Amino acid sequence: MSTYAPPVDDMAFLLTRVLDFDRAMTALPGFEEVNAELAVSVLEEAGKFAAGVLEPLNRPGDEEGCTLADGRVTTPKGVAEAYRAFAEAGWCGLSGDPEYGGQGLPRVLQILLDEMISSANLSFGLFPGLTRGAVEAIGHHAGADLKAAYLPKMISGEWTGAMALTEASAGTDLGLLSTRAVPNGDGSYAITGTKIFISSGDHDFGGNIIHLVLARLPDAPRGVKGISLFLAPKFLVAADGGLGARNAMSVGALEHKMGIHAQPTCVMNYEGATGWLVGEPGRGLNAMFTMMNAERLFVGIQGLGIAEAANQKAVAYARERLQGNGPDGTPGPVPIIAHPDVRKMLLSGRAFADAARALAVWTALQMDMAAHHPDAAVRAGADGLVALMTPVVKAAFTDFGFETAVASQQVLGGHGYIREWGMEQFVRDARIAQIYEGTNGVQAMDLVGRKLGMEGGTLPARFFALIKADLDAAAPVAGAALVTPVAEALARLERATARLAAHGGAVEAGAAATDYLRLFALVAFGWMWVRMSAAALALGADAPPALRRKPKIARFFVERMLPATLALDAALAHGAPALMALEAETF
Missing domain, CATH: 2.40.110.20 (Butyryl-CoA Dehydrogenase, subunit A; domain 2)
Structure with missing residues (x-):
């Protein structure tokens, strides 16, 4: 049975080749000595903890569960010890404020750490994740006495x-x-x-x-x-x-x-x-939303983490499981990874996970700029982009993450349904991420009802302009076969956005919300695939096999996943009437 392999090499590729982490850090006071080499070394150690300590507790913890007796909660065997080891190693304070004992490292590293924890043990990750959200709310809104009394021990992990x-x-x-x-x-x-x-x-x-x-x-x-x-x-x-x-x-x-x-x-x-x-x-809701917005991004990363772990396990199984003749006539039995339908499920998960990780890193870089850039205008611009992306990351990552978990389970057939292989746990664990911290329908309503109207309605146009500029820059290397479909999908998204602005109102917004968010996410994933493919192709023959596969996965995405934007656009164009025509009592 395969074990989780932290995707640190892919993270390094994003930091060094796709999103220019080093250049971003040099523009931020206090981060001048933070570079990709340091980041990768931190992530390698985080991956060792996730794979070596947390993953072995995942299935036993699921089977044992938590108990309540005499008013006291007991977590499964090994969880308390793992948490204390996690805190003692300094992981709780990775991105914490140095004024209260944190290490003050970039949010990019925090999000990638969160992904690996979520892949290895989703239940465990909620302990430090919720603590960090509470720290943010206290740090932004509490008085000096409360901050001094509580933040140092929460950031260190001594308190949760x-x-x-x-x-x-x-x-x-x-x-x-x-x-x-x-x-x-x-x-x-x-x-x-x-x-x-x-x-x-x-x-x-x-x-x-x-x-x-x-x-x-x-x-x-x-x-x-x-x-x-x-x-x-x-x-x-x-x-x-x-x-x-x-x-x-x-x-x-x-x-x-x-x-x-x-x-x-x-x-x-x-x-x-x-x-x-x-x-x-x-003004409690205002203060709580500081925590909730942090948690919504964290929950989105949980969806990514589950998808990565489930896809890895499904690929390993598909390489070993022998079944049937080969589709090309090869006498069987052959590994099921040879069959097109199995490949479609595996590639769909990989195409999502790689693009989502890239989009998560890009969003985290905006968070770092919003918090630390010396130029107030840059901070405000980055903050707006984070606000725009928060519901997209939360809802799209958890929707696609759950779909990836289900498809990965399907690859294993009956073995995916029984407990032994761990796939059914991925499906059960992933499901909550679509619900808590605001259901995904609520996230979609936040996107169309609030975020599209920010900055006088110019925020989405500013985001779309970033995508256009990157598509134009990447075209000579990535090629028209990849760039043109993404540009066409972006045009559909722009038209859908304009329709919402012209024919607004609560009913139309509610009818459009979830389809619009998925359309938005697919375009954003296409944007990231163009950037990743261009970066991999630019390496030429020097690219390792893991990077040479990027343009091939990008092709799968634009040919087999991105066309869903056509159907979404068509559905959005019809608006609310079909949804509202049936009387409630006749459902």
Whole structure:
């Protein structure tokens, strides 16, 4: 049975040949000594941890699951030890703020680390991933005292984080939540309510767990404008900075769920728990979205990670499994990788994973520029592109990631359906990524309802101009057979964008949203394939085999996957009427 091989060589290709990581870093203060050589050495070590420590825990953790007894959560055997080793090795603080003990390395490295963790053990990755999101919310919105008290130990990994939003009657519509926060008179608040679906809500790692909880103040208005954000630790912090008394919160139950069994998804009861306001009263959703947007990008990378691991395992199986005569008449049995339909499934997964990784690195570079570039205009421009790409990365990566997991399972046939090979776990684990941190339908609505209108409606045009410029630059090397189909798909996307702007409204936006996002993603993937193919072809005969295959996968993408943009464009052109014609009672 094959094991996960971290794709560090492909990551190095992106950093050195496709996206010019070194040039980007030299423009950012504080990163002048960060280069691709350093980045690759860090990623190699990360890959060793992911493959050597985390992957061996993946299947046993799924089978054992988490347990709750006497109010205490126990994670599967080996998980707590792995987390402590992960923290002690410094991985928790990789991109953390140096002011609070972080290493301050670029977001690019963080995203590629997250991919490898997600490939090796999706459940495990939620512990550091949620902590990092909580750190971002606290770092952007909390006061100096809270930052000083909590950020150093969260960034080091000694303490972890969780986000508590959802209630039984308040999912996507957070304006319905009922958890209350009453002032204690000393600057703290007493938080009372029940939250569900709280990942990493409790565990047995030791240290503290810092909950960021959405709640209402006594005089808060109804709706989202009445929501505030509070920091409520599992243990109150003593005067010396260590752990004090247990806070008034408890785990009411562990959710019984389809996948991510090694991740404790908790029902949390806050029983007058002591908390502190993060940000301004009534602006909790604004503060929480700092965390949620970080988590949405992280969840998108989870989809990529599962796709990479599943595709690797399916390829290994297809090379070894003998079945039937060869399609060219070769007497059988032959390896099933010879059969066209198997190749289509394998190539679809590879074409997605390679393009998604490239797009993720490009987005991470924009994040680094938005945070660190000395020119305010450049920072603002990069920040807009990150905002535009956030729903696309979250939704498209997890949709295609799940599809890749299912197709990879299909390659194994019956062996994919039984537990032994691990493919059914990939399918179960991948499914949640399309749901949490805002369902993919919500992400699509965010794209068409909010992001397309940013910068006075010019943001998408600015993004499309970047793609056009790159296509023109790559054409002499990549060739018209590759560039022209991507340019034509881009033109369809531009027309669809113009139609949405001209015939707006909630109904039309809702009818278009998911198809539009998929169209957008396919064009973005085509853009990355043009760039990768041109970079590989430019190496000529010096290109290693792994890079010489890039133009061939690019050809598969433009000939067999990109044509889906024709159907999506046709469906979008018809608009909402067919969706709304059937009366609700006749469904």
